[in-house]
Amino acid sequence: xxxxxSRTMTEPFFTRQLTSEAQAQATSVDGWEQHYEQLSxxxxxxxxxxxxxxFVQVFHExxxxxxxQAGLGRRDTxxxxxxxxxxxxxxxxxxxxxxxxxxxxxxxxxFELLAGAGMDLMAVCIDTAPLAVLARTLFGPxxxxxxPEPVPMRQPGFDETEFAxxxxxxxxxxxxNLAQLEQPAARHMLSLSLADAVLxxxxxxxxxxDLPAGTVTRRHTxxxxxxxxxxxxxxxxxxxxxxxxxxxxxxxxxxxxEDVLRLSPVTYLRVMRLNRVRCELRACVRDTIGDVAARWGxxxxxxxxxxxxxxxxxxPSATRARWLAESG
Numbered sequence: 001x002x003x004x005x006s007r008t009m010t011e012p013f014f015t016r017q018l019t020s021e022a023q024a025q026a027t028s029v030d031g032w033e034q035h036y037e038q039l040s041x042x043x044x045x046x047x048x049x050x051x052x053x054x055f056v057q058v059f060h061e062x063x064x065x066x067x068x069q070a071g072l073g074r075r076d077t078x079x080x081x082x083x084x085x086x087x088x089x090x091x092x093x094x095x096x097x098x099x100x101x102x103x104x105x106x107x108x109x110x111f112e113l114l115a116g117a118g119m120d121l122m123a124v125c126i127d128t129a130p131l132a133v134l135a136r137t138l139f140g141p142x143x144x145x146x147x148p149e150p151v152p153m154r155q156p157g158f159d160e161t162e163f164a165x166x167x168x169x170x171x172x173x174x175x176x177n178l179a180q181l182e183q184p185a186a187r188h189m190l191s192l193s194l195a196d197a198v199l200x201x202x203x204x205x206x207x208x209x210d211l212p213a214g215t216v217t218r219r220h221t222x223x224x225x226x227x228x229x230x231x232x233x234x235x236x237x238x239x240x241x242x243x244x245x246x247x248x249x250x251x252x253x254x255x256x257x258e259d260v261l262r263l264s265p266v267t268y269l270r271v272m273r274l275n276r277v278r279c280e281l282r283a284c285v286r287d288t289i290g291d292v293a294a295r296w297g298x299x300x301x302x303x304x305x306x307x308x309x310x311x312x313x314x315x316p317s318a319t320r321a322r323w324l325a326e327s328g
Contacts, residue, residue, distance in 0.1 A: 012053050012181040014174040019046035020322075021312070022067050023279050029059055031125075034071030037275045039263060040117055041065075043313025051174040053181065055127040056191045058170050062120050068261065069113040072106075074125050078147060079105040080198055081123035082164050083115070089262055090116040094219045095152045102160055102201070104148030111150040114261065122167040126195050134195050148202050158201050166197055218256040221246050225253065229269050233276065234297050237269060273297055274311050281316060282323045289316050 019025040021044050022036035028048035038044055046063040057074065066089075073079045083092070084100045091114045092103050105111055105123070115121070132145045170190060173180060181187045228245040229237060242265055243250055257265045273296040280292045290301055293316070298304035308316050 010052075010054060012051065012174070012178060012187055014049070014051045014178050016047075016049045016175065019048060019063075020044055021278055021319075022046070022063070022065070022275065025061065025063060025067075026069070026071070029061070031057070031074040032071060034069060037068045037272060038311060039066045039068055039114075039261070039268075039271055041310050041313075049171055049175070051171060053187050053191045053194075055130045056194050057125040058123070058167055058174075058194065059125075060120075060122045060167075060171055062118075063115065064117055066117045066262075067115045069115055070110060072108075072110055075107045076128050077107055077125040078128055078131055078145075078198060078202065079107075079123055079125040080148075080153070080163075080201060081105060081121055082160060082167065083113075083119055083121050085116045085119040087116060090114055090119060091260075092152055093150050094215050094260075097152060100160060100164070102153045102158075102163070104151060104153050104202070106147060106150045108147065109150050122164065122171070124167060124194050124198060126198050131195055131198070134192070135199055138196070138199060146202060153201060163197055163201075166193060170194065215259075218259050221248055221253065221256040222260045225257070225265060226268075226272075229272060233269075233273055234295060236297065239265060270307060271311065274308055277308065277316070278312060278319065281320050285320075285324065289320060 015028075017028055019028060022038040025044075025046040025048055026032075026034040026036040028050070030050055030052070042065055044063065044065050047061065049060040051058040057077075081103050082100060083090070083097055083103060085098065088096070088098050090097050092101070093112055097103070103113075105125075128145065128147070135143050135145045173190075181190065224246045225242050228242060232241075239250055239253065242253055246253060248256070253265055257263060257268060261268055263271065277292055277296050277298070280287070280295070281289065284292060287295075293301060293304045298307075305315055312319070314322075
């Protein structure tokens with residue numbers, strides 16, 4: 001019998017929560033450094049599920065609004081995710097994704113995901129040390145574990161449907177009968193099954209080709225503009241300011257934002273500021289709503305309230321009242 005990865009047996013734990021704002025969804029995934037921004041209008045409704053086993057994490061996310069996600073995965077892990085979304089317009093690290101797609105996430109390079117409204121995501125994260133042990137057992141002592149880049153993946157012969165069924169079964173078991181996973185043997189066999197599925201995918205050349213030059217240029221333009229916006233979010237930023245910061249023309253800037261984020265630069269700037277206000281309404285409870293709004297450049301309060309309500313589906317006063325009630 002092949003040797004199993006050495007591990008420390010720990011009690012499994014599972015969390016399931018409904019979320020009402022994008023950033024709460026981001027922080028609900030344990031061990032990940034993420035920031036989410038809601039881009040499409042309407043009340044946010046999300047679901048986050050997390051299962052932790054001996055050396056494995058499985059999680060599931062769903063949201064009813066378009067969300068721009070960025071961040072880093074858990075340190076010292078290899079992570080794969082299956083995304084599923086109807087319609088077009090979603091992308092991962094610049095690569096268009098639609099329908100069901102398998103993607104790799106790296107703890108060493110920041111990822112970006114434009115998750116269209118209704119996207120479903122299931123992911124598995126395996127600690128690299130036990131995964132390397134298993135890889136050498138399965139593929140030979142000279143096998144060197146490759147850490148995947150944050151790109152979509154295509155592996156001939158890899159059954160994505162079976163992979164989705166495996167992740168779904170693990171989450172269903174945790175949701176309905178977590179006590180079964182308190183048995184060390186059951187827990188370890190499930191962990192091994194998940195780790196083996198990951199190895200079957202990343203053990204060969206499964207990564208998509210580099211992005212076309214035009215796509216890389218547009219993503220770089222948007223990245224520079226967003227960095228400038230975030231650094232000067234409390235200032236009056238004009239399109240000429242962004243052109244100067246990025247070194248491109250107004251038309252090129254417009255095309256880049258519409259291609260990458262499906263929003264104009266001006267619209268994205270407003271959305272970014274509104275997301276920051278929403279986070280601070282919870283964190284800065286001693287500040288008035290007007291003070292928080294002004295800090296992020298909203299001086300016309302009635303227009304701010306209208307824009308906030310359109311994006312998040314509720315007035316800022318309702319957001320604060322709900323969070324105050326939740327905190328007791």
